[in-house]
Amino acid sequence: MQHRSDVEAADALRQAYQQIRSEIGKVIIGQDEVVKFVLVSIFSNGHCLLVGVPGLAKTLLVQTIAQVLDLDFKRIQFTPDLMPSDIIGSEILGEDRNFKFIPGPVFSNIILADEINRTPPKTQAALLEAMQEKAVTAAGITHKLAKPFFVLATQNPIEQEGTYPLPEAQLDRFMFSVALNYPTFQEELQVVKNTTSTIQTDVNKILNASQIIYFQQLVRNIPVTDHVMEYAVKLVSKTRPNGEFASPQINRLLSWGAGPRASQFLILGAKCHAVINGKYSPDIEDVQAIAKPILSHRIVRSYHAEAEGLSAADIIEQLF
Incomplete structure (x- = not known):
């Protein structure tokens, strides 16, 4: 049984999450799933990859989240001529003839x-x-680096000319890969109304850096029952072709499965998902709720799956 203070802290996280959602909702219309996964990854101390066409307010979403969480925010536009030192910083020779490090973004x-x-x-x-x-x-x-530290990377799925797709091993560093979809007609109407007038929307700051670090620690402290832990690990094991839990269907549809990092992120994400939904311990539904964006970029479809037009999400659905 958790301490009373843990229960109170979990309630505080849930309330903060709801306040953050409503503040973000003043600026970002729709994209509820995307906002949820981005916030879950922040509270789980993970990173997030957003895949979507330009113009779906990815930058605005991140700026708004940074404002609401009262965090420093930097945007790095990746280009073919960007150098590592443009990101991490470089040594320069100072006036005193000593080298000093100038931090990058x-x-x-x-x-x-x-x-x-x-x-x-x-x-x-x-x-x-x-x-x-x-x-x-x-x-x-x-x-x-500063704490908390969170990377939200975006990837444009359509213009593939002159791009360098992230290798599977590097994709694995991202807790979630979230697909952004076009807004509905009503949502787009609202977006156009809001963005083509002089109305300014101000958002309130809900948390600060030290509170976020506290909540990240709280999420790690949430207890998980053995059967939920086993379910998560088994779900990941089922994605590995010719493994002990893989079905003949999976052997045919996948050429590569998810690694142990997927199991870790499933449990961390399920803990956070449980808390923001008013539970003090995750159940199997919490694991399933976050499984697709955790597993989709960690499995490699076979030519059978591609020929049949099956997406990674369709295959994960079969695992449930």
Whole structure:
């Protein structure tokens, strides 16, 4: 049984989440699922990849979240000529003839890595190393990054010319890969009304950096029953072709399955999902609710699945 203070803290996180949602809703119309997954990944201390065509307010979403959470925000536009030092910073020779480190934009709480697939692997790797280590190394000296540290990367799925798709091993660093869809007719009407007039929308700050770090720790402390833990690990194991839990159908549809990091993120994400929905411990429904954006970028479809027009989401649905 949790301590009374843990229960109160869980309630406080749920209330804060609802307030954050309503503040973001003043600016961002629709995209409820996307907002939910971005917030779950922040509270789970993970990173998020958004895949969607331009003009779906990805930058505005991240700016708004940074405002509501009272965090520093930097946007890095990834281009083919971007160098690792443009992200992490570089050493310069000062007036006193000594080298000093000038931090790059990665030294911020929230980083929007815009069109991460537009830059060569060397530069992608610099950001991905920072995501993993929460630190950067320049001239042999390690510099710690700010806490909390959250990367939201965007990828444009249509213009593939001149792009460098993230390899599977690097995609694995992202807790979620979330697909953004076009707004509904009513949502788009509302967006156009809001953005073509002089109305200014102000959002209130709901949390700050130290409160977010506190809630991230709280999420890790949420207890999980053995059967939910086993369900999550088994779900991931089912994606591995020719593994002990893989069905003949999966052996045919997938050529590669998810690794252990997927199991870790399923449990962390399920804990956070449970808390924001008023529960003090996750159940199987919480694991299922976040499974698609956690597993979809970690499985590789076979040519059978591609020939049959089955998406990663369709295949994950079969696992349930």
